[in-house]
Amino acid sequence: MADLGSIRAETILMDGAQTSTRPWGSFRAKFILVVGGAVLLDLLISGGLALWNVQRLSRDATEEVGHGLEQASQDYIRTYANSTADQVSLLLGQVNSDVGVLAGVLQEQIDNPRRQADIGSAISTTSPGSIRLSFDPVGQWAQNAPGSPSVVSAWSYLLDADHSPRPDVQAEIQASAVLDLVAPSLLKSGSSKLQMYFIGPKERPIFRTAPYTDQAQTFDRLYPGHNEANFWDFFFPGLYETWQSWAAGAQTQPVADGITQTAPYTDAITGKLIVSFFHPLWSADRKNVAGTAGADITLDQLAQTVENVKVAESGFGFLAMSDGNVIAISKDGEKTIGLRSASDTKGTGVTGLERSLKGSSQPAITELANDLGDEIRHVMLDQGGAPVPYMVIMKKLPPVNLWEPGQVRKDAMSLGIVVPEREIYASLFAAQAKISDATNRIVLYQILAILFSLMIVTMAVLAVSKRITGGITALAGAARQIQTQDYSVRVAVTSRDEVGEASEAFNRMAEQISYHTENLEQLVEERTAEIEDAKEEISALNAQLERENRRLGTELAVAERIQMMVLPLASELSSSKDLEIAAYMSAADEVGGDYYDVLEADGRFKIGIGDVTGHGLESGVLMLMVQSVARALQEAGTKDPVKFLVDLNSALFKNIVRTRIDKHLTLAFLDYDGKDMLISGQHEEVIVVRANGALERIETMDLGLPIGLESDISPFVSTRRIKLEKDDIIVLHTDGVTEAENAEGELFGIERLCEEAVKLHDQSADRIAAGIIDRLMAYIGSHKIHDDITLLVLRHR
């Protein structure tokens, strides 16, 4: 136990030594790694999932909110564009309506020439300044004096040689005076109009305008040469002819509202950019043109409406003709979409404005000019070198008849609203930012929660690991202490688990080691004393044994001596003249009780063979008694073999009882009378080999009973007579021969004995005996001889 304990302790110490050199190989480190790793993995997976979910939720929400807000924003802008377009349409509609009213009055005059004349004469009476023109020698034209509600000019080619208007012209002037009644009130009401006017038919294109301005003088300054050419051809080439073809039914109006509109141009009188609205007047038969009613509005009015557009922070509107020419836009808007003004290159008619989208410095706007369809577009505009996303919504206004020099065509203006996307989507971006903020906050909290959990778990794992592995660490430490031969160390048993059991076992082991180590000397002394005692005891026993052996040896020596002493002398064996007798006896290590004898008296030979049970002194004594009694009986002349045996048994039985020798013997006698051999007594088989080699085995079981068992054996004793011829042999043996064992424990047996006897039968008795013993000894080999071996060979001479 002590040895085992020390080996175990050494093993633990080796582990301990390894542990101290590899801190990460320690049990606690492994425990922490495994548990901590598992928890960390768990936290990372659950935390990662949570974060992923939050991110996805945030993304979905942003998308949903974005979608909704974008839709709302676009709807708002679209509505805004529609409403602005309606405002512009309303403004233009009011101008159209005002022009229509004026045209209606004038057309009424034309359709009723009499009333026209009456009204003319009435006005000329009440306001002569309205129809009385005076010639201007510098301008070569005639114009009424200031003070009237309207100014009317008659160009040089409408004057007589005396510089007065031609009579038809004067009549037209007079008829047109009705404008004084209508125009001032129209100018005051409705939408703001720069001026309203009447232009006469091409034959007498007088120009009456309310309110009064120095219009002929202004024309002279701005449009030199106008006084020589026909008004219509000079200012609005092709327009009058187009109207004429409408009247003739050769062409139809592109837009059937009767109004024809000009593109913006610089007003001769005010110098402002204006747009003119004409309502042509028809002759009473409606077959020809009879002049026009008109109104001018400044672009400022349209621009104001458009420029009033204010979407988000810096969104703006613009109004463009179908050819992309922008007629209204704020200065900032003009800059934003990169418009460049160019001078009118057409050279004829009123001077227009060329500020087309097509000439924009922004490629996206140039592209926009090619298609002004009503839809929302997202374009990138270069702002100070950086592309900025903008949203552009176009809205087509109702179409009008637009005059361009040479023709009138259908045209529709488009209203455009331009908003920086970042502004329109400001709320969207704000919402997204809020969602993003919330997401980031949640993510942050989640990460903090994970870190916090990790910290708690780490602390818990450290604490628990210390508790769990504490016992093992203590064991390892204690084992190290034992290595340094400090056997007093004990481990505190703190738990009831396997570690606790190990600790208890360790303590017991340590105690044993301690006990054995500390008490080694005493133990050695004790053991030495014990050994000495044992030695003495053994010596005593040895001495006793020696004495016993000596005694036994002496006994055996005596027994052997007795055995040898009572055997017949060689001379006795060869004393018969008929029988050649050879005898062999070998005592076993522990002398057995074999007996043989050759007794001669009065020429009668009695050959005995027997085997006393057991061995030793008692057997020897018993044999001595048998020999003595046999000799006595022989000498007494007992010739009857049966009586001989019965008497011998009787004598021995009594002596056995007296001497308390707990033994008996088998005993057989062969009586030779010179002719036959008489066998009596029970012993081993008697082997007879005839001279011719024939074998006879004679069983002696029924010839007697072992001597010394019964007081009277007479009922069992009988004799067997066999003839003995010349050269016949008889072989007698004890069971030491047949029961001798070889190395395999097999018995020599009667068969081998008979075989050998037969084989050697024609030889001398001595040789037969020697041959059989040789064979027997060869058979036994080195195996133990258990019993005495006795062999007698008789040969008839």
Add this chain to the structure above:
Amino acid sequence: MEIRDENFRIWAEGTTIYFDGVLRLAGPDAYAPIHSLAAAALHENHERVVFDLTGLEFLNSSGINLLAKLTIEARRQSSVQLVIKGTTQYPWQSKSLPNLKKLYPQLDLQLA
């Protein structure tokens, strides 16, 4: 109750005493325990006591002396029927056992 050695084994089962192996003990003293075991069976007033020797390969002369003594004791206890079962397979049995029958004719010797 059993007496055994590396070479032999003797034991009692009910009223049968079995002898097995090779018995080559030195003398009456050595055979005394076996004698006690067998004699006790004879003195326990059984109707029938069996000595089964069918497994006994060899018995030396001291052992045969023991059997003879036991047979004589059985002869004195006439109330007990002693049965000895033997076998002709081992030569010593056919040679020695019939003597027991001579000592005590009422002995039931079964040599198979």
